Every structure is written in C-alpha cells, then in structure tokens.
Amino acid sequence: MPAEPAVLGGTPAFAEPLHVGRPNIPDGPRAMELIQQAIDRRWLTAFGPLVKQFERDVAAAAGVKHCVAMCNASVALQVLIRAAGLRGEVILPSFTFIATAHTLLWEGVTPVFCDIDEETGNIDPEHARRLITDRTTGIMGVHLWGHPAPTKELDALAEEFGLRLFYDSAHAIGSARGGRAVGGFGHAEVFSFHATKFINSFEGGAVVTDDDALAERVRSMHNYGRGEGEIVSSIGTNAKMTEVAAAMGITSLENLDFLIEVNRERYERYAAGLAGAPGLTLRRPGPENDVNHQYIVAEVDETAAGISRDVLAAALTADNVLVRTHFDPGCHRTEPYVRDPGRHAPLPLPRTEALGARVLMLPTGTGVTLDEVDRVCALTARLVAAGDAVTAAVRRTP
Structure with a gap:
C-alpha cells in the first residue's frame, strides 16, 4: 500500500x-469445448441443443417448469410484457436499473414509480397499495442486488386487486426466499445473463414461469410469433439466444x-x-x-x-x-420520466433518494x-x- x-x-x-x-469465466476450456461442438454441428442458433440444455438447467435452478432463453434480459422483459397483455399502468420501484422502466414504456405501458423499504432496498408493498388505480394492471417487483423482494406481501396485493405480478430478477439467480428459489414467484420472472452478472452467457436473459399458457405465448413471440415451427400465430420478434451464448451459460451454471x-x-x-x-x-x-x-x-x-x-x-x-453508485438517481429522476412526474411518480420518493445517496458497490x-x-x-x-x-x-x- x-x-x-x-x-x-x-x-x-x-x-x-x-x-x-468483471466477468466470471469459471471454466474457459469447457466453454470453448461446447462452442466448438456448436461449430462442428453447424447449428449456431434457432433452438440448438445447447440452448435447450441451458433452458433445462435454468429451469432446474429456478425450480420452475418453463424457461425461455433470449438474447438479453431487456428484450426478455419486453416479450413478457407483450405476452402477458400488460397495458395501462404498472407499479415498480424507482430504485432499479433504468431498463426495468424502459421496457414497460417501450411496450406502451406507463411505469408508476413506488418508494422502497429503506432497510431492504426493495419495493414497499404498502406504498404500492396506495398507487393502485383503475388503470393499474400489474406490479413489477425487483430482487435488488440479489436480495429477494417481499414476495408474500406482493402476492397478497396482486391477488386482492386482480393484478399481474412479475419480477425483474436480473440480479437474483441462485438466491432464495424462505427456502424457495428465486424464479418461481409471481406469474413469471426474468433473469439476466449479461457479462457483468455472476452467471453470464456473454449476453443473455430468460423468462421463467410455471404458467403453461404464458410460457407458450412467450416462446412463440420470441421467434417471430411462430414458436419453434413455421406457423405464425401472433405478432413476434427475434429474441432467440445463440448456441455460443448458451455454451457460456451452461458453463456458468455448472459452476x-x-x-x-x-x-x-x-x-x-x-x-x-x-x-x-x-x-x-x-x-x-x-x-x-x-x-x-x-x-x-x-x-x-x-x-x-x-x-x-x-x-x-x-x-x-x-x-x-x-x-459504482447504483442506483443513483432513481428512475424517477432520470429522462424521460423526470419531465412528467405527475404521470410516473407521486413525488417525493424520500427513501429511494436517501438510500441512493448512500450506497457504494464494491x-x-x-x-x-x-x-x-x-x-x-x-x-x-x-x-x-x-x-x-x-x-x-x-x-x-x-
């Protein structure tokens, strides 16, 4: 020193x-071995064996029936929002990465920012309750820094008001609440496998759920609206994960x-x-x-x-x-939301701003x-x- x-x-x-x-590379030779297998097969995308294995592995880690792997978590959130039919307003914490809000707005849904429990950093269910209106169709919880959100309270709130409940679980694979793995809460959750996440697929994301019908719609929409076949059944996009990304994801999950x-x-x-x-x-x-x-x-x-x-x-x-000083400022102080606080946030959000001014990621x-x-x-x-x-x-x- x-x-x-x-x-x-x-x-x-x-x-x-x-x-x-900084990216974790737990077993470079193993990742390269799997990548070489994909090259030798000349099957690099479109539901190859590595993507299918990765989906099985993620579903097992999350304790759910379905995993749909995608090119990144932001697109996975967008596809989930569209597949779930969310509209109107969705309540979410302001203390989160901006992508949580942007994906909603991108899909034509109004993000309404909620304050947090300062002790946990996660969404405050009682404040969320006060934000529910006849325009509210869902709640988007966030497992902040891998610390699970108040799932029991949010379950009860969503059931009481007939709302869809989803989680941005970008930070949280491998975490659990009450002995139950993150991934099986709410109607669906979205993981991130970005290079900066401790489990990474270079770049990637996934929707995980136990809802058979929702999983089928997500799978269809992430492939141009046609699932894995040729018949188009809905609007869709191209959000598929590649075999190379899955190779890194498999290697990460093995470790x-x-x-x-x-x-x-x-x-x-x-x-x-x-x-x-x-x-x-x-x-x-x-x-x-x-x-x-x-x-x-x-x-x-x-x-x-x-x-x-x-x-x-x-x-x-x-x-x-x-x-790093994530997440300061909160989303409600970020463009474009700061320009229209009456639409997006019941200002002030004092606990969000107080915690944001104190945190330091090491x-x-x-x-x-x-x-x-x-x-x-x-x-x-x-x-x-x-x-x-x-x-x-x-x-x-x-």
Whole structure:
C-alpha cells in the first residue's frame, strides 16, 4: 500500500483497475469445448441443443417448469410484457436499473414509480397499495442486488386487486426466499445473463414461469410469433439466444455453487475488513433470504464517516478501485420520466433518494482476490480517516 492515497498525491494503490461486475469465466476450456461442438454441428442458433440444455438447467435452478432463453434480459422483459397483455399502468420501484422502466414504456405501458423499504432496498408493498388505480394492471417487483423482494406481501396485493405480478430478477439467480428459489414467484420472472452478472452467457436473459399458457405465448413471440415451427400465430420478434451464448451459460451454471462461494468469501472478507471504519456498513441479507452476494454494497453515513459517499467514490476510483453508485438517481429522476412526474411518480420518493445517496458497490467475484479485498478495505479505512483532506483534494480536482 502506498504511503498516500492517489487523491492525496500518492501512486494508485492498484496498477490494474478493480471492477464491479468483471466477468466470471469459471471454466474457459469447457466453454470453448461446447462452442466448438456448436461449430462442428453447424447449428449456431434457432433452438440448438445447447440452448435447450441451458433452458433445462435454468429451469432446474429456478425450480420452475418453463424457461425461455433470449438474447438479453431487456428484450426478455419486453416479450413478457407483450405476452402477458400488460397495458395501462404498472407499479415498480424507482430504485432499479433504468431498463426495468424502459421496457414497460417501450411496450406502451406507463411505469408508476413506488418508494422502497429503506432497510431492504426493495419495493414497499404498502406504498404500492396506495398507487393502485383503475388503470393499474400489474406490479413489477425487483430482487435488488440479489436480495429477494417481499414476495408474500406482493402476492397478497396482486391477488386482492386482480393484478399481474412479475419480477425483474436480473440480479437474483441462485438466491432464495424462505427456502424457495428465486424464479418461481409471481406469474413469471426474468433473469439476466449479461457479462457483468455472476452467471453470464456473454449476453443473455430468460423468462421463467410455471404458467403453461404464458410460457407458450412467450416462446412463440420470441421467434417471430411462430414458436419453434413455421406457423405464425401472433405478432413476434427475434429474441432467440445463440448456441455460443448458451455454451457460456451452461458453463456458468455448472459452476453456480462455486461462484456463490467465491462471492460469499469476499463478502465476509469485506465485512471483517470494514468493521472498524466509522460510518460504513454493508448491506446484509434479511432473515428469510439466502442471497448470491453478486453485489457487495456498502452504505456511507456522511455524518458518522466524516466523508460523503461521492467523495469516497471519487477517491477510491483515483486508486483504481472502480466502485459504482447504483442506483443513483432513481428512475424517477432520470429522462424521460423526470419531465412528467405527475404521470410516473407521486413525488417525493424520500427513501429511494436517501438510500441512493448512500450506497457504494464494491468489486467482487473471481476478478478480485481476497488479498485485493483486504487492500481495498485498508485503503477505504485510510480515506475515511483522512476525510477532511480527501474531501478538499477531491473538490480541487477539475
């Protein structure tokens, strides 16, 4: 560790950047073996054997009957929204990645932003209840950072008002609530297998569900409205996953337990290493939840730490620790929704904005060693201890 942090004139603590979401490649040779099989078969897309295997593997991991693999999670959400016949308004948390809202608006559905439970970061069912109108047709929950949403409460709310209930589960494969795997909640869920997710298929997504009729419509719509045959039965698009993507997805899923263990080890190392830093706490799983620890999220209490989240993030970045501040601002403060708050959000959303101003995502996964985690913790503690000087230096930086 250098004598001074980079922001105070020292050499960056890390010669190479540490990333949040650096791709996990648990078994490169295995992935290449499967890709070569696809090349040898000359079957690269359109429901090849690797895509079918990947769908079976994802369904098994999620504990559901159906999985429809797609080219990415945003398109999977769009196809699900269209297949489910959502219209009017859908309630969702503002504290989520912008794609959750954009996919609804893209399909002609109005996103209505809900506040969160600040303790969990997930949607607040009681606030959601107050947003239901005669235009509401659904609720889109989000399992934030892999921490399952309040599924029981949302189930009850959806049943009471006759609403469709779906989940953006981009972060959450491998997590569970009350011993039940994420994937089987609501009417359907959508996983992401983007390169930054701990289980990745280079780029990909999937709709998972136990609803036979909904699965059939999703499968048809993601292939031009014709399922796997030639007869067109509905409007559709081309959202199919390729065999190359499925090869990486299969390899990732074969190493699911190993990758969760890697994440858990790093989470525990951060928890120990930051325990003495004033004003810094890690987000912890709720008592009902098992989580994949895909994201390690710290909160910065500026008063207790003597340094703001934004200043700390800038200082860590100067040392090549490329932390992230997801999701700040919330969707309701983002274009195009900020221009029409009366349509999209019952402002203010105080808990969304308060949590968004505090969180800091730390590097984890196979791209970060335990020794590097220790060094990040030591660096972070040093920056907090020198809070006044670090703040002044960051403010002087053009």
